[in-house]
Amino acid sequence: MFSALTLGLAASLASPAMAFWRMPCPGNLIHERADPIVSPGQISGHVHTIMGGNGFGFDMTYQQARNSQCSSCPITKDMSNYWVPTLYYHAQNGSFISVPQVGGATVYYEQRGGPNNDQLLAFPEGFRMLAGNPFLHTYNDTFEQQAVSYACLNYNGPATAETHAFPNNNCPDGLRAQVYFPSCWDGVNLDSPDHKSHVAYPESVAYNDGPCPASHPKHLISLFYEVIWDVNQFANDWYGDEQPFVWSSGDATGYGYHGDFVNGWDVPTLQNAVDTCLADSGALTDCPVFELYDDSFCQSCKIPPSVDEQVDGVLEFLPGCNAYNDGKTVGSTQGCVNNAKIGQPETFYTDLTHSMGWEYAGCASDNYFTRTLNGYSFSDDAMTVEKCVQGCSAKGYTYAGTEYASQCYCDNSVLSGRAPIPGVMGQCTMKCNGDDGEYCGGSGALSLYQKCGGSCQNAQYGVVGNSTSTTSATSSGTSSVPLSTGTTGATSRRAVHRRARHGNRWDM
Ligand SMILES: *[C@@H]1O[C@H](CO)[C@@H](O)[C@H](O)[C@H]1NC(C)=O
Ligand SMILES: *[C@@H]1O[C@H](CO)[C@@H](O)[C@H](O)[C@H]1NC(C)=O
Numbered sequence: 001m002f003s004a005l006t007l008g009l010a011a012s013l014a015s016p017a018m019a020f021w022r023m024p025c026p027g028n029l030i031h032e033r034a035d036p037i038v039s040p041g042q043i044s045g046h047v048h049t050i051m052g053g054n055g056f057g058f059d060m061t062y063q064q065a066r067n068s069q070c071s072s073c074p075i076t077k078d079m080s081n082y083w084v085p086t087l088y089y090h091a092q093n094g095s096f097i098s099v100p101q102v103g104g105a106t107v108y109y110e111q112r113g114g115p116n117n118d119q120l121l122a123f124p125e126g127f128r129m130l131a132g133n134p135f136l137h138t139y140n141d142t143f144e145q146q147a148v149s150y151a152c153l154n155y156n157g158p159a160t161a162e163t164h165a166f167p168n169n170n171c172p173d174g175l176r177a178q179v180y181f182p183s184c185w186d187g188v189n190l191d192s193p194d195h196k197s198h199v200a201y202p203e204s205v206a207y208n209d210g211p212c213p214a215s216h217p218k219h220l221i222s223l224f225y226e227v228i229w230d231v232n233q234f235a236n237d238w239y240g241d242e243q244p245f246v247w248s249s250g251d252a253t254g255y256g257y258h259g260d261f262v263n264g265w266d267v268p269t270l271q272n273a274v275d276t277c278l279a280d281s282g283a284l285t286d287c288p289v290f291e292l293y294d295d296s297f298c299q300s301c302k303i304p305p306s307v308d309e310q311v312d313g314v315l316e317f318l319p320g321c322n323a324y325n326d327g328k329t330v331g332s333t334q335g336c337v338n339n340a341k342i343g344q345p346e347t348f349y350t351d352l353t354h355s356m357g358w359e360y361a362g363c364a365s366d367n368y369f370t371r372t373l374n375g376y377s378f379s380d381d382a383m384t385v386e387k388c389v390q391g392c393s394a395k396g397y398t399y400a401g402t403e404y405a406s407q408c409y410c411d412n413s414v415l416s417g418r419a420p421i422p423g424v425m426g427q428c429t430m431k432c433n434g435d436d437g438e439y440c441g442g443s444g445a446l447s448l449y450q451k452c453g454g455s456c457q458n459a460q461y462g463v464v465g466n467s468t469s470t471t472s473a474t475s476s477g478t479s480s481v482p483l484s485t486g487t488t489g490a491t492s493r494r495a496v497h498r499r500a501r502h503g504n505r506w507d508m
């Protein structure tokens with residue numbers, strides 16, 4: 001009797017109603033008009049900010065997600081993709097300016113079984129879903145609309161109530177956009193024509209915790225996204241009576257916010273976490289089921305753009321020619337041309353295999369205090385990839401790396417733990433000071449070239465589109481991955497066509 005009471009008490013203390021884990025994703029893969037759920041194989045209607053595994057593509061399967069070689073989110077067994085629309089500032093002259101993020105995205109997994117404490121299920125293989133509706137510009141107090149909300153962050157001021165519309169005041173610490181997914185599933189369909197009707201919000205109590213309707217009896221783990229946008233950068237640029245921000249879809253009310261999810265979990269791992277990660281701290285480190293990538297590895301997980309259109313910076317029109325819509329007025333898109341196509345993924349290296357007999361070995365990490373290449377270095381205000389490789393080659397070195405637009409480093413070996421990780425694109429996206437058609441590393445990132453030994457083949461990265469890769473990332477960012485001679489990465493990785501690119505397109 002006594003022990004049963006104790007057990008009962010212990011069980012209620014560990015109540016799953018309190019349990020959750022909070023996954024901070026420090027980076028994102030790309031901003032692009034891609035949406036494999038709504039527009040498979042095509043350019044999507046508006047720009048998305050996309051997180052998760054680099055198996056993401058315009059058309060993708062569960063297996064492609066699982067084949068990812070890295071993720072911008074830290075749980076190694078989760079290669080899912082999470083995406084949301086991108087935020088723009090709408091200037092008084094009609095231009096649109098992309099709003100940077102504060103940090104990355106945070107994805108919450110919450111054990112919310114409703115009043116009956118339902119058994120909770122992991123997302124099955126192949127499962128995908130949408131939450132929210134980009135075409136809404138009005139508010140109807142349904143669970144679907146309650147599930148979209150905004151927190152206007154001001155850490156030095158009084159807390160303000162969350163809103164369902166964009167708040168009409170500045171948010172000094174950022175605008176946190178939030179979307180809560182439906183947690184009830186029909187138990188049969190992995191997707192549905194509208195990408196929503198196979199799932200449902202609870203039938204009563206609350207959008208984020210309640211009993212499931214009979215039509216959707218299976219209770220899933222609950223999914224919730226938070227993304228913070230640095231609206232404070234535009235604090236002095238407000239005009240008129242209305243807040244000046246707009247989603248990439250054109251929605252200026254905020255009601256059109258939405259989120260997309262493609263499952264890329266190792267499903268038994270997710271189910272294990274759903275069943276056993278019952279801490280109410282939310283900390284990933286309190287869940288022994290998870291192994292984690294470090295932040296720098298997540299941040300180096302990028303995918304190259306395949307749509308040749310500008311999506312960041314100052315734009316005359318929203319990509320896709322989406323009209324500004326604040327529910328009262330619709331902006332003009334006269335003169336906007338919407339003819340962008342999906343092309344070959346952009347490359348961020350120079351092909352020297354024929355001209356110089358050197359190959360691109362990938363994007364390595366570097367550090368001011370302990371350099372990755374230590375044989376010789378020089379800088380040049382007119383640095384190019386060729387200058388660096390020639391400089392190192394002339395001194396007899398077999399590795400050359402460009403960094404931070406103007407620096408060049410040489411050596412005959414790469415410091416242990418710093419080699420490029422096969423399949424991971426990295427952050428070598430800074431243009432060379434001497435040629436803005438070439439890339440010369442980045443901040444703490446080295447575009448690494450190697451004298452060819454035998455075969456001569458540039459490193460490949462990204463598994464955009466229809467990859468048949470079977471390798472998966474198992475290393476953390478701090479571990480050492482040996483550089484192979486002649487080639488990096490698995491032969492199964494999809495060939496990426498080389499293409500010189502001179503537009504200014506990449507500024508993530
Ligand atoms: C419109 O205004 C924005 C910000 O004030 C500015 O950056 C942009 O260059 C302007 N566009 C045009 C076409 O004048
Ligand atoms: C608002 O939602 C309710 C409940 O779903 C629905 O019956 C009603 O038609 C909706 N109204 C509008 C204007 O969409």
Ligand SMILES: *[C@@H]1O[C@H](CO)[C@@H](O)[C@H](O)[C@H]1NC(C)=O
Nearest residue numbers: 041058059060465466467468
């Ligand atoms: C992806 O590759 C498979 C196997 O090669 C092929 O059957 C399928 O049609 C491809 N899908 C697309 C969208 O290209």
